[in-house]
Amino acid sequence: MQGNFSYYNPTKLYFGDESLKFLKDELNNYGPVVMLNYGGGSVKRNGIYDQVVAILNEAGKTIVENPGVMSNPTLEKLHEGIKIARENDIDLILALGGGSVCDYSKAVAASVFYEGDYWSQFWLKQQQPAADQRLLPVACILTMAGTGSEMNAGTVITDAEHTFKVGHVFDDRLMPKFSILNPRFTMTVPENQMKAGIYDIMNHIMEQYFSDFDDNTSDYLAEGLMRSLITSSRIAVKNPQDYEARSNIMWTATWALNTLIGLGKREDWMVHMIGHSIGAWTHAPHGFCLASVSMAYYRRAMKFGLSKFVRFAENVWNIRPEGLTDEQIAEAGLVALKDWMSEIGLPLTISEIGATADMIPGITKGTICYPAGYMDLKPEDITEILQESM
Ligand code: NZQ
Numbered sequence: 404m405q406g407n408f409s410y411y412n413p414t415k416l417y418f419g420d421e422s423l424k425f426l427k428d429e430l431n432n433y434g435p436v437v438m439l440n441y442g443g444g445s446v447k448r449n450g451i452y453d454q455v456v457a458i459l460n461e462a463g464k465t466i467v468e469n470p471g472v473m474s475n476p477t478l479e480k481l482h483e484g485i486k487i488a489r490e491n492d493i494d495l496i497l498a499l500g501g502g503s504v505c506d507y508s509k510a511v512a513a514s515v516f517y518e519g520d521y522w523s524q525f526w527l528k529q530q531q532p533a534a535d536q537r538l539l540p541v542a543c544i545l546t547m548a549g550t551g552s553e554m555n556a557g558t559v560i561t562d563a564e565h566t567f568k569v570g571h572v573f574d575d576r577l578m579p580k581f582s583i584l585n586p587r588f589t590m591t592v593p594e595n596q597m598k599a600g601i602y603d604i605m606n607h608i609m610e611q612y613f614s615d616f617d618d619n620t621s622d623y624l625a626e627g628l629m630r631s632l633i634t635s636s637r638i639a640v641k642n643p644q645d646y647e648a649r650s651n652i653m654w655t656a657t658w659a660l661n662t663l664i665g666l667g668k669r670e671d672w673m674v675h676m677i678g679h680s681i682g683a684w685t686h687a688p689h690g691f692c693l694a695s696v697s698m699a700y701y702r703r704a705m706k707f708g709l710s711k712f713v714r715f716a717e718n719v720w721n722i723r724p725e726g727l728t729d730e731q732i733a734e735a736g737l738v739a740l741k742d743w744m745s746e747i748g749l750p751l752t753i754s755e756i757g758a759t760a761d762m763i764p765g766i767t768k769g770t771i772c773y774p775a776g777y778m779d780l781k782p783e784d785i786t787e788i789l790q791e792s793m
Pocket residue numbers: 441442443444445446449472473474475476500501502503504506546547548549550551552555556557558559560570588589590591592593596600603660675689690
């Protein structure tokens with residue numbers, strides 16, 4: 404490993420189909436007022452809301468509800484949540500939902516006591532809260548596997564008015580204090596969202612894996628996670644009620660983006676930058692946005708990072724190298740990736756998720772470009788990748 408780094412992850416995890424029973428003890432560590440953020444109603448339909456509210460009541464908490472946190476949460480909704488939090492003297496923000504609700508809760512927690520323009524400061528200027536700024540504690544009860552938001556400090560918010568989606572990774576003060584991961588809670592996730600989550604996980608690993616050429620323990624961990632995900636995704640797509648597969652997917656999602664496998668690496672994240680902009684224009688599930696440009700992106704990256712793509716083909720997809728050139732091995736790896744994506748039902752083009760040719764200039768404009776991974780892309784390269792993905 405050539406990089407220099409520090410590692411600290413303060414999130415305590417409770418995992419498994421009995422994990423919710425630990426909520427009550429955890430609640431004892433916080434004051435009486437809990438802001439309960441949740442989404443568009445799935446938690447009411449599947450009964451998880453009732454279970455959580457019963458525990459909050461048993462623990463004697465006053466619940467301040469903030470429902471309707473939409474998928475890909477908007478700036479407008481963020482303003483609303485901050486207002487509610489400011490009016491209610493909150494002691495703990497409890498996120499009940501997928502990555503959108505977890506991200507949103509961290510965004511509220513970071514902004515409640517910031518006196519200036521939080522959107523500009525944290526998301527547009529990418530600043531961290533000052534050392535003496537008060538932040539609210541956040542905890543998550545996760546209902547969908549994918550983002551890793553349950554154990555990281557990421558917050559992705561969409562400014563719908565300006566068709567601009569942007570993430571900010573806060574420092575570790577904004578990581579959830581604890582997260583409850585019950586794989587059984589993910590069983591009611593609609594099939595398309597389950598698939599989007601699976602590709603989101605895969606792409607988080609790839610974004611970190613496809614950078615640098617040194618022999619790095621992080622890459623061996625990444626390969627193991629990808630192999631586990633490929634195996635479990637095939638099972639889950641055939642039988643979404645397979646607990647073992649769904650629990651592996653949930654656990655892999657957490658480790659795919661809790662900073663561990665990025666240690667010592669420069670990382671890439673350009674598929675995410677393009678994917679976020681596609682999401683702002685199409686409102687398609689996040690993982691689908693990533694999938695829809697991945698083939699064009701990685702075909703291009705392969706030329707600059709050939710030896711890593713050879714390793715990906717052999718170690719992740721079991722491509723036999725005998726008699727093949729490096730280019731052929733790497734290409735076979737990408738074909739295996741594409742076949743797996745087709746097999747599990749992911750979109751391979753941006754037109755499949757509602758993008759049209761006239762959106763390409765806007766999507767390009769909304770894509771944040773920087774030197775990353777194996778390439779230093781300019782806006783004209785983004786346009787080409789989008790055109791190749793039509
Ligand atoms: O709103 P409800 O009714 O709850 O429905 C949700 C939503 O429509 C539904 N759902 C979730 N759990 C369910 C369920 N439906 C039935 N049963 C359940 N158990 O699924 C839909 C999608 O949920 P959402 O939270 O939007 O999905 P996801 O977890 O993929 O989160 C996406 C957001 O996370 C951001 C994305 O950009 C996007 O805004 N990301 C956050 C990251 C981070 N914090 O590090 C990194 C990622 O790369 C990503 O950018």
